[in-house]
């Protein structure tokens with residue numbers, strides 16, 4: 006008898022197979038038991054009919070408790086009522102370990118309770134679906150960048166520099182030196198782009214940000230592409246093609262998961278390049294027309310502002326050319342204006358906020374030196390970075406996409422805490 010996983014069942018119709026599984030849930034009457042089985046690769050219903058199974062097997066099935074681990078044998082049959090399309094006619098059950106009093110029951114639990122049991126909550130159907138979508142986004146990311154000639158590069162996590170400002174750094178001792186957990190790999194990716202042309206990174210980043218919103222994590226994962234000889238307009242094209250590729254890949258490869266999450270896929274089907282572009286100036290004017298009198302030219306947008314702008318579009322929207330005063334030191338000034346920089350934030354539809362921050366980078370040595378001084382950064386920590394604009398400087402651009410916000414948007418889950426296996430939040434390091 007063949008041992009298979011649930012996702013392989015379509016290839017074994019009519020065969021009797023063996024599987025390792027957990028009991029996710031169970032329904033039974035005097036004559037029939039329905040076992041909801043899961044093995045990580047999927048969920049399937051096992052059917053035990055008393056008349057066919059016999060007293061002993063039926064009693065075993067009826068006595069199974071939630072999250073008991075077992076080996077099950079049975080025949081794979083077609084089940085047109087379920088979206089998976091198959092079920093298992095159970096012929097044998099071998100309990101590995103009975104689970105007693107599993108804390109997460111099919112009833113409603115509060116968020117804090119679920120977060121305290123994240124190590125178990127991950128087993129639930131909804132969390133399973135979100136993790137599969139996260140994996141598909143990662144897969145499609147590597148596919149997109151490798152298809153387009155990018156090379157994967159891994160920047161360090163322990164660093165001495167801080168690309169995105171010094172206020173949100175996690176500090177640690179590095180023997181006798183001070184070090185920080187990386188808030189962005191960008192500066193290292195710029196060095197890598199000068200060596201390898203087009204590069205991308207994917208790794209954890211850290212922000213000691215005291216924000217407690219549905220969009221903020223303390224530890225989150227970022228994809229950071231960096232491209233030599235690429236100016237800002239061309240970088241925007243890469244961004245929109247990348248995001249469209251990721252969304253279309255999820256639509257194609259995660260149908261069951263999107264259905265389980267109740268995601269309105271018609272909204273995702275529309276996500277194709279190009280995306281609309283609006284200047285920061287026009288965005289401010291738009292907000293004033295919409296009655297937001299709490300924001301002035303020069304201010305950064307808050308979540309309500311971003312959502313109001315995004316609501317006018319079905320597609321993600323680029324907000325371009327922000328005031329120089331609210332953006333990091335490395336951004337290239339606009340060629341015709343000294344008050345804005347060549348950058349864009351990409352705002353996701355449906356209120357999910359900024360998913361990408363990107364810009365053209367300064368490549369003029371004197372200007373970069375001046376900007377580092379103006380931002381009062383520790384010059385000695387940036388010596389190596391300055392040398393990039395000293396030796397063979399070229400125009401270059403890049404961006405960072407926040408994985409968890411992207412997963413939240415595509416999955417349609419409200420809060421980023423459900424988009425990463427073990428979220429680190431303000432006041433949460435457990436489990």
Ligand code: 4AD
Nearest residue numbers: 189191221222225229359360361362403404405407
């Ligand atoms: O806009 P940010 O801060 O940009 C950078 O770090 C650049 N150095 C990237 C680059 O050009 N290479 O962050 C980029 C993205 C944001 O658009 C957002 O999606 C995500 O990272 N992000 C967060 N996600 C979750 N929690 C947080 N606290 C986040 N902060 C940023």
Ligand code: MG
Nearest residue numbers: 350359361362
């Ligand atoms: Mg940003």
